[in-house]
Amino acid sequence: MRALKAAPTRGLGSSRRAVSPVRYWSVLRQWFYGDVVSRIDECVAESSPWSPRETELLAVTLRLLQQHGYEGLTVEADAATARASKATIYRRWPSKAELVLAAFIEGVRQVAVPPNTGTLRGDLLRLGELVCQEAGAHASTLRAVLVEVSRNPALNDAMKQFLEQRKALINRVLLQAVDRGEIDDAAITDELWDLVPRYLISRCLMPGDPPTRHTVQALVDEVVIPSLTRPIG
Numbered sequence: 001m002r003a004l005k006a007a008p009t010r011g012l013g014s015s016r017r018a019v020s021p022v023r024y025w026s027v028l029r030q031w032f033y034g035d036v037v038s039r040i041d042e043c044v045a046e047s048s049p050w051s052p053r054e055t056e057l058l059a060v061t062l063r064l065l066q067q068h069g070y071e072g073l074t075v076e077a078d079a080a081t082a083r084a085s086k087a088t089i090y091r092r093w094p095s096k097a098e099l100v101l102a103a104f105i106e107g108v109r110q111v112a113v114p115p116n117t118g119t120l121r122g123d124l125l126r127l128g129e130l131v132c133q134e135a136g137a138h139a140s141t142l143r144a145v146l147v148e149v150s151r152n153p154a155l156n157d158a159m160k161q162f163l164e165q166r167k168a169l170i171n172r173v174l175l176q177a178v179d180r181g182e183i184d185d186a187a188i189t190d191e192l193w194d195l196v197p198r199y200l201i202s203r204c205l206m207p208g209d210p211p212t213r214h215t216v217q218a219l220v221d222e223v224v225i226p227s228l229t230r231p232i233g
Contacts, residue, residue, distance in 0.1 A: 128216035
């Protein structure tokens with residue numbers, strides 16, 4: 001029996017200690033519903049790869065992104081709002097793109113909680129809804145950051161961290177289904193695990209064609225569930 005292993009996460013090119021995905025599975029879902037700055041659970045602060053001050057700076061960045069978008073965000077405004085110097089920010093994140101990507105990844109880390117509805121279908125539907133909320137709220141930021149990633153190889157490590165977080169979350173959902181006897185772990189493949197979030201995020205990034213609840217249901221019922229419950233061997 002083979003099971004995917006959750007990968008540890010690190011900060012942007014940081015040498016800080018690895019963060020076990022098990023730690024952040026238990027944090028609040030609050031970020032999806034706003035107020036990310038003031039409602040950070042104590043266990044998040046303990047398991048964060050950032051210092052408390054860095055976490056505060058990233059929370060401010062995320063809030064300003066929600067208000068002004070990527071193009072409207074300036075490091076000067078970020079520093080003033082966070083009551084920090086630009087030099088402090090640039091020492092940790094040498095470019096605006098690195099700062100924004102770090103803020104986005106930290107926001108995702110704080111809500112990396114696998115749904116546990118009691119069924120694989122329910123978990124996948126809930127996960128799909130959360131992905132749509134997350135990606136839809138930050139679509140313009142994601143588009144801008146993806147452009148910067150293509151120009152700046154230094155951002156590749158951060159993108160790998162984001163993918164590792166996403167894989168750990170989905171892996172947990174699938175292994176819960178294995179534990180319940182709904183699927184065989186041999187049905188979980190490296191190509192299949194990322195199907196739901198990757199497709200939904202790509203739809204969110206296309207202006208004028210956002211995914212709907214029907215999109216999520218069709219993806220789960222017509223593609224993912226049949227693939228995971230197919231005969232093995």
